[in-house]
Amino acid sequence: MKVALAGNPNVGKSVIFNELTGGRAWVGNWPGVTVEKKVGKTRIDGLDVEVVDLPGIYSLTAYSVDELIARNFIVEEKPDVVVNIVNACSLERNLYLTLSLIEMGVRVVVALNMVDMAESEGYNIDSAKLSELLGVPVIPTVAIKRQGLAELKKTLVAKETLKKRRVVSYGRVEEAIEKLRALIEQESDLKRLYEPRWAAIKLFEGDANVEERFKRIPSGERIVSLARELKAELEKEMGVDLEGWIVERRYEAASRIAQACIAAVRPRVLTMTDVVDMVVTHKVLGIPVALAVFYMMFQFAFAVSAPLSDLIDWFFGCALYEAVLSVPMPEVLQSFLADGVVTGLGAIMVFLPPIAFLFLAFSALEDVGYMARAAFVVDKIMHKFKLTGRSIIPLILGIGCNIPAIMAARPIEDENDRKTTALVAPCISCSARLPVYLVIAGALFTGYEGSAVLSMYLMGFIFALLLGLLFRKLLFKGPSAGFVMELPPYMAPTVKNVGIKTWERTKRFLYKAGGVILLATILVWVLCVTGPGGWLGPAAFEDPELIEASWVGVLGYSLKPIFAPMGWGWRETAALFFGFVAKEVVVGAMAILYGVGEEGLTGILAGYFTPVSGFAYMAFVLLYVPCLVTVATLKSELGWRYAGLAVIYELMLAYTVALVIVGIGALIGVG
Numbered sequence: 001m002k003v004a005l006a007g008n009p010n011v012g013k014s015v016i017f018n019e020l021t022g023g024r025a026w027v028g029n030w031p032g033v034t035v036e037k038k039v040g041k042t043r044i045d046g047l048d049v050e051v052v053d054l055p056g057i058y059s060l061t062a063y064s065v066d067e068l069i070a071r072n073f074i075v076e077e078k079p080d081v082v083v084n085i086v087n088a089c090s091l092e093r094n095l096y097l098t099l100s101l102i103e104m105g106v107r108v109v110v111a112l113n114m115v116d117m118a119e120s121e122g123y124n125i126d127s128a129k130l131s132e133l134l135g136v137p138v139i140p141t142v143a144i145k146r147q148g149l150a151e152l153k154k155t156l157v158a159k160e161t162l163k164k165r166r167v168v169s170y171g172r173v174e175e176a177i178e179k180l181r182a183l184i185e186q187e188s189d190l191k192r193l194y195e196p197r198w199a200a201i202k203l204f205e206g207d208a209n210v211e212e213r214f215k216r217i218p219s220g221e222r223i224v225s226l227a228r229e230l231k232a233e234l235e236k237e238m239g240v241d242l243e244g245w246i247v248e249r250r251y252e253a254a255s256r257i258a259q260a261c262i263a264a265v266r267p268r269v270l271t272m273t274d275v276v277d278m279v280v281t282h283k284v285l286g287i288p289v290a291l292a293v294f295y296m297m298f299q300f301a302f303a304v305s306a307p308l309s310d311l312i313d314w315f316f317g318c319a320l321y322e323a324v325l326s327v328p329m330p331e332v333l334q335s336f337l338a339d340g341v342v343t344g345l346g347a348i349m350v351f352l353p354p355i356a357f358l359f360l361a362f363s364a365l366e367d368v369g370y371m372a373r374a375a376f377v378v379d380k381i382m383h384k385f386k387l388t389g390r391s392i393i394p395l396i397l398g399i400g401c402n403i404p405a406i407m408a409a410r411p412i413e414d415e416n417d418r419k420t421t422a423l424v425a426p427c428i429s430c431s432a433r434l435p436v437y438l439v440i441a442g443a444l445f446t447g448y449e450g451s452a453v454l455s456m457y458l459m460g461f462i463f464a465l466l467l468g469l470l471f472r473k474l475l476f477k478g479p480s481a482g483f484v485m486e487l488p489p490y491m492a493p494t495v496k497n498v499g500i501k502t503w504e505r506t507k508r509f510l511y512k513a514g515g516v517i518l519l520a521t522i523l524v525w526v527l528c529v530t531g532p533g534g535w536l537g538p539a540a541f542e543d544p545e546l547i548e549a550s551w552v553g554v555l556g557y558s559l560k561p562i563f564a565p566m567g568w569g570w571r572e573t574a575a576l577f578f579g580f581v582a583k584e585v586v587v588g589a590m591a592i593l594y595g596v597g598e599e600g601l602t603g604i605l606a607g608y609f610t611p612v613s614g615f616a617y618m619a620f621v622l623l624y625v626p627c628l629v630t631v632a633t634l635k636s637e638l639g640w641r642y643a644g645l646a647v648i649y650e651l652m653l654a655y656t657v658a659l660v661i662v663g664i665g666a667l668i669g670v671g
Helices: 014-022 064-078 088-103 115-120 127-134 149-156 171-186 187-195 196-205 206-215 218-238 243-259 272-280 286-326 331-351 350-367 370-382 387-396 402-407 415-425 433-443 449-474 495-529 545-548 551-566 570-578 585-594 598-608 611-623 626-637 638-666
Strands: 004-005 026-027 036-044 045-055 081-087 106-113 121-126 138-140 263-264
Touching: 004 064, 004 088, 014 036, 014 045, 014 081, 014 149, 014 495, 036 149, 036 331, 045 149, 081 149, 088 106, 088 115, 088 127, 088 196, 088 243, 106 127, 106 149, 115 121, 121 187, 127 138, 127 243, 127 350, 127 402, 138 149, 171 187, 171 196, 171 218, 171 243, 187 196, 187 206, 187 218, 196 218, 196 243, 196 331, 206 218, 206 350, 206 402, 218 243, 243 263, 263 598, 272 286, 272 350, 272 370, 286 350, 286 402, 286 449, 286 495, 331 495, 350 433, 350 495, 370 387, 370 638, 387 402, 387 415, 387 449, 402 415, 402 626, 415 626, 433 449, 433 585, 433 598, 433 611, 449 611, 495 570, 495 585, 545 551, 545 638, 551 570, 551 611, 570 585, 585 598, 585 626, 611 638
Parallel strands: 004 045, 004 081, 081 106, 106 138
Antiparallel strands: 026 036, 036 045, 121 263
């Protein structure tokens, strides 16, 4: 049995998914795009059930990638049940998607979520009446408290469902819809594609995706032509845009049904959400509050993770390293394992705890409902820099990884806004850069590590805005599109849901970093034990003259004059080169070149960097050329021209900013 979860963003869909599947999920991408796909399995009353979490959507039009993915899945995969999660606090708005799903002819079960919050706001929803009007089962739920989920599971596997009924009437257009439906019904090839009535309505809406699929079938071309003729006649006769008129009828039906089911039990009073929002979304106070929240998030990650990081460092730097050295084996293999694999992986694994705790805090803030507020506050700033509010979500995603951030710009309808967002996304500090910040901040900014790291995230966001303004003025001229955002109610996060999100994000980071770093450390080790003169051997890690004669030394010294104004040594310079593969590799490369673990690396860097040159190095890592996969993603989304532009502008920007930081430090007499 296959079950699809569909609903607006922020309705508790992920909570219900995790409760149904127990957190056991496969996370990947939908075919052809990097929109996240989550599939889980469960067993209900002896029946194996596959649960698919569809992207959060507001409708089933073909205007965005998310909507097209959800619609195509329902049409092509034909799930046995579509569970439509509806926010009881925004019933009328959510019912628009419900009506769209019912029109598709699929079996729909409505999970009326957050009914407790609706009651706290002063009204009750008659779920039985709602079920009667919609013609589908309606199960009241409070997902975070697991209320109603047992009944939801039983309903999913039940054989019976309520009788279908036509919920939305399109008045004067019904005769034309019925005429087109009957023609589609007669064509078996077309009937297999879509539910006939739904397809007829979509053709009258001018849905390009449906028209394209119809045209692939000989008889479909004739029906598309007829639909266009009928549409033109109706628009002339009624004096309306038929697509907009149909959408209005659907909204009217949603409003009528909602009003029939909602009973006010008391006048609405000021809630805690209202009071908190007066502060966190305030046009003046909102930004300082956001900065304070993110500062505390970083400080929390540092403080809590320190003991675990020390333990991991001891394991890789002492226990495992010494264990490898104690096993009799050829010297070359021993050096490869100890100086290459163990040292390189240890240097990155030690940063897993702070990254995991950062994801933990981020997931908790998401579930509480604050991240949407932070995006809302920043939206006002975005428009001043000619960026659309729709750019906010991709840029926030960039904090995890720039690759999905670039891909998340795809649903932005305006071409100029989409290209601008994708081009500036690499400026946002991703989790791969975090290990570099952590090791340098730990070495040079003791007691102020959180502030140093937070400054990198702020710097990246500021440059993304400035470059966005520059690109909109020079490359992508024109006004920015508007942006509508729904702020979810505040909710207490559940340990299970936050834990699952944290685990999934940490696991993805670990899989990505682990594979790339293993390959990169092998490459670094090979380049350290060989040179223009031939084989140098493992002794290069103990002999400064030998390591300088290696290929890495040659590379570092060849690049050193370029970075001499910043005061960086050849090892730090060579590490930047390997960072083009992946930013996490910078720390692993430095650890191998210095022949130490993370704790030793922190101590050594304090002797090679000044606070100013170290801060400049952090800024360079933030802004210089994107990693290899990010460049490939830019090429895929925008073409080689803009991918090349991103590489060039980031290199120039990173070098200039680092030079300015060092220059300012020299002017004010700070080393």
